[in-house]
Amino acid sequence: MxxxxxxxxxxxxxxxxxxxxxxxxxxxxxxxxxxxxxxxxxxxxxxxxxxxxxxxxxxxxxxxxxxxxxxxxxxxxxxxxxxxxxxxxxxxxxxxxxxxxxxxxxxxxxxxxxxxxxxxxxxxxxxxxxxxxxxxxxxxxxxxxxxGSSSGATAxxxxxxxxxxxxxxxxxNGADAEQGLRIGVAFAEAENLARVLQWRPGNVATPSHLAAVALELAEEHGFKSTVLGPVELRAEGMGALLAVSAGSAEEPRLIVLEHHGSGAADPPIVLVGKGLTFDSGGISIKPAEGMEDMKYDMSGGAAVLGAMKAIGTLDLPLNVVGIVPSSENLLSGRATKPGDVIRTRAGKTVEVINTDAEGRLILADALSYAVDHYSPKALVDCATLTGACVVALGHHAAAVLGNDEELISELREAGDRAGERCWPLPLWKEYRKQIESPIADLKNVGGKPAGTITAACFLSEFVGKTRWAHLDIAGTAYGEPRAPYQRKGGFGFPTRLLLEWVRGRAE
CATH class of the missing domain: 3.40.220.10 (Leucine Aminopeptidase, subunit E, domain 1)
Structure with missing residues (x-):
């Protein structure tokens, strides 16, 4: 277009x-x-x-x-x-x-x-x-x-x-209009890339497919790229990502793109997106009704790849890293079971109470990787993480939680500019008690109360003192259209929110 x-x-x-x-x-x-x-x-x-x-x-x-x-x-x-x-x-x-x-x-x-x-x-x-x-x-x-492709098709x-x-x-004839057009086209095309990845079915948009798309972006925009497969993931100690993918024949990937827009000594901003390309729930299997929509469980990863596309197109003058942990969550004789204890990349052990709470597991390893490899000045993750977020905020705002109020405010303002709003929820220390395990360092669910908050509490265990915020996009990434520029399905949310925030940091 x-x-x-x-x-x-x-x-x-x-x-x-x-x-x-x-x-x-x-x-x-x-x-x-x-x-x-x-x-x-x-x-x-x-x-x-x-x-x-x-x-x-x-x-x-x-x-x-x-x-x-x-x-x-x-x-x-x-x-x-x-x-x-x-x-x-x-x-x-x-x-x-x-x-x-x-x-x-x-x-x-x-x-x-x-x-x-x-x-x-x-x-x-x-x-x-x-x-x-x-x-x-x-x-x-x-x-x-x-x-319309068959010989007997009608108009x-x-x-x-x-x-x-x-x-x-x-x-x-001012230059402002030209600049606005350049930015608007880049942002919208980035979100449309995220939509394409969301809409592609799980037998097409596999972890290896997301990796291939990322490599194409790297070639187009000059990003440094890294893709870790099972051998490299084991070497990194990513036991959580490997445990989630254990039931699937599709191999997991950790996808990393690096945009170098400023000096090498300048710490990057890191974006992490959940790339669960299909989520059956694993042994804790989901109901059949609506399971086809679980191809959208990679919406966070799609948004990060879309955002990296626009960051490259606009050549924003700062260092940005995009990371997508990607796997499937399926059932087999090799699948992780409820009650299993796994060891994350950070060394913390996790008791798996519910295998359908897998997104936080793959994010845990990705966040740990981001902190240790990049020492980011700010770290933002986005994920279709909890149904509790839909109960709390419905379909008109994502939840934002984190350990830095200024960062949370920046994301709220970026969301307002983008028309992709987010709203803060607390992350008080009292909630952590819900994810304590009697046999491991943590458990992967904290019960029904405050499910969005306890999921974020879990993630907070893997970011150390890094300035970090988490966007739970479960209610806003896909569904019935809520704006005239959306169609029923995946919306690309929060690609433009991320881009507004990153561009704001660049200015």
Whole structure:
């Protein structure tokens, strides 16, 4: 998909569809919206007067322009933008997404979007947000579909074409717009890579597949890459990662990408993402209903790989390391059993109470590896870790926990900018008692109370004094769409949150 800037009057743009944002009742129309209203011959004004279009976020009004009227759009789409006082980056992202989805429904492959002047955040942020919304909305996972490929297929069998080109109409010639476009395209394409990896089924997106994708990114962006297989994992003492993968014929991997954007003496930021490519629950097997969604248990790892793609594209001026511990959690005669005691890379022993609490085990070894090999200035992990997080926060925010309040605040602010919000939960020492084992250093579950917190307590045992935060994305990584730029399935969350945070650190 191509996104370009159009710096002339939007009403002169030769396009099948021009979309303009309209704020809610009582707000005066901008000159561009007023001009578009005049072009449709009073029909829009009548719709407003009748109360059929009031500018609420869920409203749209589409009008066809008469032929022979000179150069300009063939259709005008008025999209409600809500109240001007509530306008933010997410509102602009959603406006762009709604316009692109409407174009798709019309089988229109090109759309022009008027980016209103004076949107909060300035020109750069406005263009970035509009580009993100458009690119994310235009994405769909079609690589495994065969509809329409047979000789007897009809037009009804074919999916509607996706939007291929978006023009962002904006006044002026400043460099801020170019920079916003560059960032927005990089961020959205990164999140779309994460989505592709999420949506691919477990028989395709295996640990070795994630490793292959990582190596492609390394070649494209000049990253230093390291992939550890079973032999190297044993040499590293990664007993937790090996124990989780013991029941599967697929070999585990520890995937490491290094972006060197500043001096070698500068400690890196490290991103760690859980890459559990399929989770049956192991011996503590999950119910059959909904188990197909456990291909999404690698969403954290997908987000880290996506983030590394954009970090390389933008060549951010700081050192960043992305680490993805990847395995499957299946059943066999070799699988880890409830009651087994395993030894982690850090040397701590863990009593496995529930084999379905495996994500924290593979993260434990990865976090220990990150601390010992990189001495990071900050360490952030993300994982679809606990169902308890969905109970606590639902599907509109990830949980964030950690040992550094400033880092937690940075992630919250980054999430707000990205439209991928997170909310803090406590990590008080009293919760640690729930993960004490009578026969080992720790146990891998702490019972039903405060499940998200006790999982983070477990992870905290493997980061030492490193500044660290954990994002539990179980309720936000996939599911039913909650924004017009999402489709049912994997969302790529929290790729853009991570990127906003890393870019903020770079500045």
């Amino acid at each position: 191509q996104v370009r800037l159009y710096r002339k009057d939007p009403l002169t743009c030769d396009t099948p569809l021009l979309a303009v944002a309209v704020f809610q009742d009582g707000e005066s129309l901008s000159p561009v919206v007023q001009g578009a209203a005049e072009r449709v011959g009073g029909a829009f004004s009548r719709a407003r007067s009748a109360g059929d279009f009031r500018g609420r976020e869920d409203e749209q009004a589409l009008f066809y322009l008469p032929e022979g009227g000179g150069p300009g759009p063939r259709r005008v789409l008025f999209v409600g933008a809500g109240r001007r006082g509530e306008a933010d980056a997410e509102a602009l992202r959603r406006f762009a997404a709604r316009a692109v989805r409407r174009a798709e429904s019309l089988s229109v492959t090109e759309v022009a979007l008027h980016v209103p002047e004076g949107w909060p955040g300035g020109v750069e942020r406005s263009i970035q947000s509009a580009a993100e919304g458009a690119i994310l909305a235009a994405w769909d996972f079609r690589e495994l579909r065969t509809r 009804e069998d074919e999916p509607r074409p996706l939007v291929e080109e978006v023009l962002l109409c904006i006044a002026g």
